[in-house]
Amino acid sequence: xxxxxxxxxxxxxxxxxxxxxxxxxxxxxxxxxxxxxxxxxxxxxxxxxxxxxxxxxxxxxxxxxxxxxxxxxxxxxxxxxxxxxxxxxxxxxxxxxxxxxxxxxxxxxxxxxxxxxxxxxxxxxxxxxxxxxxxxxxxxxxxxxxxxxxxxxxxxxxxxxxxxxxxxxxxxxxxxxxxxxxxxxxxxxxxxxxxxxxxxxxxxxxxxxxxxxxxxxxxxxxxxxxxxxxxxxxxxxxxxxxxxxxxxxxxxxxxxxxxxxxxxxxxxxxxxxxxxxxxxxxxxxxxxxxxxxxxxxxxxxxxxxxxxxxxxxxxxxxxxxxxxxxxxxxxxxxxxxxxxxxxxxxxxxxxxxxxxxxxxxxxxxxxxxxxxxxxxxxxxxxxxxxxxxxxxxxxxxxxxxxxxxxxxxxxxxxxxxxxxxxxxxxxxxxxxxxxxxxxxxxxxxxxxxxxxxxxxxxxxxxxxxxxxxxxxxxxxxxxxxxxxxxxxxxxx
Amino acid sequence: xxxxxxxxxxxxxxxxxxxxxxxxxxxxxxxxxxxxxxxxxxxxxxxxxxxxxxxxxxxxxxxxxxxxxxxxxxxxxxxxxxxxxxxxxxxxxxxxxxxxx
Numbered sequence: 001x002x003x004x005x006x007x008x009x010x011x012x013x014x015x016x017x018x019x020x021x022x023x024x025x026x027x028x029x030x031x032x033x034x035x036x037x038x039x040x041x042x043x044x045x046x047x048x049x050x051x052x053x054x055x056x057x058x059x060x061x062x063x064x065x066x067x068x069x070x071x072x073x074x075x076x077x078x079x080x081x082x083x084x085x086x087x088x089x090x091x092x093x094x095x096x097x098x099x100x101x102x103x104x105x106x107x108x109x110x111x112x113x114x115x116x117x118x119x120x121x122x123x124x125x126x127x128x129x130x131x132x133x134x135x136x137x138x139x140x141x142x143x144x145x146x147x148x149x150x151x152x153x154x155x156x157x158x159x160x161x162x163x164x165x166x167x168x169x170x171x172x173x174x175x176x177x178x179x180x181x182x183x184x185x186x187x188x189x190x191x192x193x194x195x196x197x198x199x200x201x202x203x204x205x206x207x208x209x210x211x212x213x214x215x216x217x218x219x220x221x222x223x224x225x226x227x228x229x230x231x232x233x234x235x236x237x238x239x240x241x242x243x244x245x246x247x248x249x250x251x252x253x254x255x256x257x258x259x260x261x262x263x264x265x266x267x268x269x270x271x272x273x274x275x276x277x278x279x280x281x282x283x284x285x286x287x288x289x290x291x292x293x294x295x296x297x298x299x300x301x302x303x304x305x306x307x308x309x310x311x312x313x314x315x316x317x318x319x320x321x322x323x324x325x326x327x328x329x330x331x332x333x334x335x336x337x338x339x340x341x342x343x344x345x346x347x348x349x350x351x352x353x354x355x356x357x358x359x360x361x362x363x364x365x366x367x368x369x370x371x372x373x374x375x376x377x378x379x380x381x382x383x384x385x386x387x388x389x390x391x392x393x394x395x396x397x398x399x400x401x402x403x404x405x406x407x408x409x410x411x412x413x414x415x416x417x418x419x420x421x422x423x424x425x426x427x428x429x430x431x432x433x434x435x436x437x438x439x440x441x442x443x444x445x446x447x448x449x450x451x452x453x454x455x456x457x458x459x460x461x462x463x464x465x466x467x468x469x470x471x472x473x474x475x476x477x478x479x480x481x482x483x484x485x486x487x488x489x490x491x492x
Numbered sequence: 493x494x495x496x497x498x499x500x501x502x503x504x505x506x507x508x509x510x511x512x513x514x515x516x517x518x519x520x521x522x523x524x525x526x527x528x529x530x531x532x533x534x535x536x537x538x539x540x541x542x543x544x545x546x547x548x549x550x551x552x553x554x555x556x557x558x559x560x561x562x563x564x565x566x567x568x569x570x571x572x573x574x575x576x577x578x579x580x581x582x583x584x585x586x587x588x589x590x591x592x593x
Contacts, residue, residue, distance in 0.1 A: 102570040196551045209549050238556045239549070307533045318510060325511070327583050329574030339588045344513035356512055360522055361529060363510040364498070377536050379546030384539070386547060419528055435550030460550075 022073025095350030105202020122157030152182030177428025184453020318362030
């Protein structure tokens with residue numbers, strides 16, 4: 001087996017035993033990226049030289065046997081919305097095509113402090129707005145399981161990199177499902193932490209009350225390892241929670257005996273792919289066999305979540321994206337006769353159609369005369385959605401749903417119809433509105449061989465229970481051991 | 493046919509507020525797409541939210557206080573390095589004020 005197929009924890013075992021060197025591992029990934037990424041398109045930037053240098057330093061630490069850190073020598077990919085000092089950070093946008101941040105995001109600092117090595121920056125929908133990665137200003141990313149299909153989005157490059165063994169794991173970001181939905185469509189594990197669990201400092205803002213950074217990995221243990229490395233309070237982000245970070249790995253292996261698992265009535269509605277529905281019900285049966293107690297719950301405001309999200313997220317985005325004015329950094333259009341015209345041209349040429357649509361929608365919802373009817377209303381419905389979860393969690397420990405109503409769709413299938421694209425996030429959006437943690441993990445395949453994702457939703461700051469249930473399910477099934485055809489075949 | 497949710501004039505007004513220069517074709521396309529999205533969003537009107545408090549943030553937000561101490565910040569050159577246009581230690585922009593005649 002090529003070392004690129006190893007999970008993070010398996011690679012750490014081999015590095016520790018001296019059976020594998022970090023420089024071998026990094027070279028294997030770089031070779032694989034050279035061979036395969038022209039086809040997949042997971043990366044926007046590959047940081048070859050620094051990765052090799054860091055690998056040599058990691059090997060030295062492993063050899064010396066002291067100063068070895070929790071992720072020493074593990075090669076990871078970062079969604080290109082996370083600032084990396086000296087490495088261009090584009091957000092998938094033309095407006096930031098040449099932006100080189102002068103600082104690292106807190107999660108990047110923490111991963112390096114844990115010994116991880118950055119292989120490169122991954123493709124994404126522009127400013128994380130999208131569900132297919134087709135809104136990247138640079139190129140689309142293809143699903144490693146079927147090259148005519150999307151990897152999901154907006155963290156499509158990160159999920160495809162993990163699925164196709166182009167990185168040991170990755171960090172993505174999730175505002176309305178952007179970690180969980182691509183993880184589901186690519187057959188890997190993706191976790192959106194509780195709002196405030198992970199610092200957002202250095203994450204280029206899309207919707208500040210919804211954005212969270214989280215891990216994408218080949219299995220649940222990897223997700224736990226990566227989350228532990230990045231979680232925790234940060235004085236640079238006043239919304240990061242000052243709460244201790246538990247030992248997430250310790251939660252694994254505790255089983256699900258007696259845990260109450262809620263199945264929300266409103267998540268099994270018409271329009272869902274029957275293969276997805278069947279796989280999720282089968283997953284519930286597996287959890288029941290393992291000792292969990294399934295129960296029906298109700299989240300009655302679910303049908304309003306997408307509409308609520310598409311007011312709140314664009315409103316926040318229209319404000320956050322006001323900073324792209326062609327003055328301090330980023331693209332500036334030539335030919336503006338005064339500063340107002342320069343702004344208008346810069347933003348017209350720098351932003352793609354989906355970003356413009358959301359800026360327009362958000363500006364409209366915040367504008368005089370519409371604020372209360374749209375933005376104010378959405379904030380009130382957000383309260384109702386939060387209360388739904390509070391009531392449900394009085395009765396159950398975790399909630400089980402599909403991650404996405406269908407498996408990966410075809411490239412181009414939804415690009416002409418923004419609303420249809422928005423509706424593909426119908427099962428993930430409420431979790432962001434309520435600020436809760438959610439994880440997607442593989443729970444089966446369609447007849448066409450496409451992965452299906454199971455979503456588990458937990459209580460605020462209870463990622464440990466989420467990981468525990470996810471791990472119990474994963475260990476009772478073998479979905480996570482299946483590799484896409486592009487990943488199984490060794491690099492040509 | 494239902495009333496359009498948004499007119500072309502409103503699209504032009506919002507584009508001005510958002511500092512987005514849109515072509516005539518983009519404006520019409522934007523009007524029609526926003527119209528579809530806003531009609532969908534109107535489902536929220538079915539809900540009575542009279543006595544419901546708005547949620548702007550899910551975590552309790554409190555002011556974070558600290559001593560006002562001088563600390564190192566980024567060097568000026570690092571902050572100017574990404575400027576699309578600069579003159580010495582300044583960001584250069586097209587003229588803002590009309591010259592007095």
